[in-house]
Amino acid sequence: MAGPKNMGMYGRKDMKEKLKPKKPLQTFKRVFEYLGRYKLQLVVVLFFVVVSTGANIAGTYFLKPLINNHIVPFIGHKDPDLSKFISMLVLMASIYLLGVVSTYIFHRMMLKISTGTLLKIRTDLFKHIQSLPIKYFDTNSHGDIMSRFTNDIDAVREMLGEVLVQLLSSLINIVGVFTVMIILSPVLTLLVVGMLAVMIFTVKKLGAKSSSYFMKQQRSIGIVNGYIEEMTEGQKVVKVFNHENKVKGKFNELVEDLYKAAKGANTFASMLRPIMFNLSYVLYSLTAMAGATLIVSGGMDIGTLASFLQYTRNFSNPITALSQMFNAVLYALAGAERIFDALDEKPEVDDGYVTLVHALVDKDGTVTESAERTGIWAWKHPHKDGKLTYTILKGDITFSNVVFGYDENVSVLKSINLYAKPGQKIAFVGSTGAGKTTVTNLINRFYDIPDGKIRYDGININKISKKDLRRSLAMVLQDTHLFSGTVMENIRYGKLDATDEEVISAAKLANADSFIRHLPQGYDTELTADGANLSQGQRQLLSIARAAVADPPVLILDEATSSIDTRTESLIEKGMDRLMEGRTVFVIAHRLSTVRNSDAILVLEQGEIIERGDHDELLALRGRYFQLYTGMFELA
Ligand SMILES: Nc1ncnc2c1ncn2[C@@H]1O[C@H](COP(=O)(O)OP(=O)(O)O)[C@@H](O)[C@H]1O
Ligand SMILES: [Mg+2]
Incomplete structure (x- = not known):
């Protein structure tokens, strides 16, 4: 990090x-x-x-x-x-x-x-x-x-x-x-x-x-x-x-x-x-x-x-x-x-008791736990009265009045409200330092919020075990980090039990496959620590592939395409679209092409959402988004 x-x-x-x-x-x-x-x-x-x-x-x-x-x-x-x-x-x-x-x-x-x-x-x-x-x-x-x-x-x-x-x-x-x-x-x-x-x-x-x-x-x-x-x-x-x-x-x-x-x-x-x-x-x-x-x-x-x-x-x-x-x-x-x-030093506490389990859904809609992989996941929620409830993992996320600061005295986010329905693509735009990365850091509980609530499929994320919460989300971080090891191993980091075929198809999805095949040893090419022997864009492609292999319902892309040239971008755009399909996606991007077709665009400034809507609505508003869009200056 x-x-x-x-x-x-x-x-x-x-x-x-x-x-x-x-x-x-x-x-x-x-x-x-x-x-x-x-x-x-x-x-x-x-x-x-x-x-x-x-x-x-x-x-x-x-x-x-x-x-x-x-x-x-x-x-x-x-x-x-x-x-x-x-x-x-x-x-x-x-x-x-x-x-x-x-x-x-x-x-x-x-x-x-x-x-x-x-x-x-x-x-x-x-x-x-x-x-x-x-x-x-x-x-x-x-x-x-x-x-x-x-x-x-x-x-x-x-x-x-x-x-x-x-x-x-x-x-x-x-x-x-x-x-x-x-x-x-x-x-x-x-x-x-x-x-x-x-x-x-x-x-x-x-x-x-x-x-x-x-x-x-x-x-x-x-x-x-x-x-x-x-x-x-x-x-x-x-x-x-x-x-x-x-x-x-x-x-x-x-x-x-x-x-x-x-x-x-x-x-x-x-x-x-x-x-x-x-x-x-x-x-x-x-x-x-x-x-x-x-x-x-x-x-x-x-x-x-x-x-x-x-x-x-x-x-x-x-x-x-x-x-x-x-x-x-x-x-x-x-x-x-x-x-x-x-x-x-106080370790990160994980007092979450809601866990993620494999699930089966009956014809009448009742959810039961399964010991085997079913492709369906559910939140297992034990209640005080001893009852267990199961909620299908969908990727529905809401923020209500979320307040946060890295330093207790300096507030970075001021009362953020937002929702993302399953399968929706939500884009954050705003000048640098506005708090876009911070919002995503809160979803996977890198930091805990002092006030307000974040709900995942209707469950307060404080109740969800951090391990399972993070398992259900994949993040392509703004700073990519690759470990020393082969390309294959680095992609597999997203899901340790992935087969070689799964890794390769994830790489294809992210459109990383073609450059990997051109590396001296292809998928077996050894990377030096942090991938110093790759270009910045190639590193990003690998971290996108890493997220793809994890195959999570919620995906967070923090400027994931920022270091990819326009030609490559148009190439991977399709891959990205495929990757985003059927998932809830939070995307922070400085390319308007990535942002434009989002279900909702949230314009963040100084820790507040100042505008929200889709591309056309925001343009019609002639506000900050309009300025950013027509000024064509960097949104990140
Ligand atoms: N780890 C951190 N510790 C303290 N302050 C931070 C940290 N990360 C970000 N900030 C501050 O929080 C604000 C929002 O940052 P960030 O969410 O990274 O902005 P961006 O919208 O560019 O992603 C900035 O003022 C930044 O200085
Ligand atoms: Mg950022």
Whole structure:
């Protein structure tokens, strides 16, 4: 859907959107909820993380007895008995090995969990975005939507795949090591904790400044991507108006913003590492000095100090890591927040309960539901009292006092009244921006109306399930969109179970058949996305064929022939007439030939129907239609 885009001169309005206050805690909780279905596996991961960390702590503890019992007593001995020493070393090695194996296992498991969770997030996000109303796509750039699937998901992947287990193992390590340290030497522990307080204080100070930069960086990437996407899409227009330099200039501004945010965010990250590194060395040497003093004064043995010093490193390392992980988590949370924002967008609700079913009509006119395709359709209408009524689908449409605005405050349609009897052809004319496309957008409920009623075969369309409503209408949109795939597949998009023969006869009906046969591979010609390898007119012919294959009772043609040259038009006119036969057709056209033989012509100006009647009546009126007709200027 490519409606009117809210473009600024060289970019979108939403680029200037302010950073909103964020809720990291809440987001974190939600990410965890996503991990919920892996509860059991997470418990196993937790177990192995504990084993792995525990093995490390235990292995280090062995230094004490090793030194005190198996090295110190033998100092100066000529022929020491090393058998116990060796068996102790073997035991120590086995414990470390156990740690390595556990680490491998929990990493493997966590990888599985995170990949699975991401798959779920990705699927949920895509599904949800598919369910969003047109309005969402009117107000969000494609690039912005895309970046949720790229950067944001990537940040979350890093957090789930790597950072989270690291965080967990660091925390366990810190608690475990701290406990053992207290047992070994409360005095030295006190010293270490004091130094640690200084370190944490530093991290906090730096962290507070940088967190907003991380959010900005993430948002900035989205904006830059959106801009690239938009300018790539609009490359022709940029070139036509020689705006390459302005586009580059704007891009420079945007990447400058990104640069600033990234610099702010990464200065912290890069500053942190050396600071932490140096502080941990200071911590180490101070502890060693204090320990040496204690040994000299007889308050401690060598084994204990050796062991303790090793723990000091084991203690400060995870704390250094903790602060780095803090970055990654912030980054990921900013991403997750944007993903959840999209997931929280209200989907298009379909509370319609009137559905479309195959029907049979008896001789006496009673309608019954049929399980098989009968060629007759009926609206199945369940009533409050439990009764079911069936109304044959005819394509009768009425608007009564319909009021609508895309923005609540700006009214686009003001009290529209119209009716189209089954099989009638209703034409809308009026200057551009009058609201013609908007009227058709309301019939298939792309947007809901705040006031007034639209009835389809006498049923309020609010009661009709959107799926079935849209199934009963085919639309040739003002902006054609073709998907990558073959010509055949693109036409079949109108009715997925259409046979090749049905597709071809639809193409013939739309008079698209002859040009298709001239394509290199005929119906099997691959189209690039949006049919860039076809002419505008050919694209329109394909979208008309797509509507034809759907074979609906109601047809909406929004400037469907606007890009077709006069010669081709006269060619397809017959096809169009055949296509319109027996259907209710709303046609928006700027060719008077298409409009002239309509049953009713509605002249729309500024959201109001100012004239109605058939061609001759309107000409006799000598009003707006007369002006448009005789002035011969573009009606669209
Ligand atoms: N998606 C949209 N969001 C906001 N305003 C819109 C949107 N589409 C159309 N409008 C506005 O509604 C009015 C009618 O537009 P439209 O129905 O497309 O006119 P047209 O008669 O040329 O088909 C215009 O003023 C247009 O700016
Ligand atoms: Mg239009």
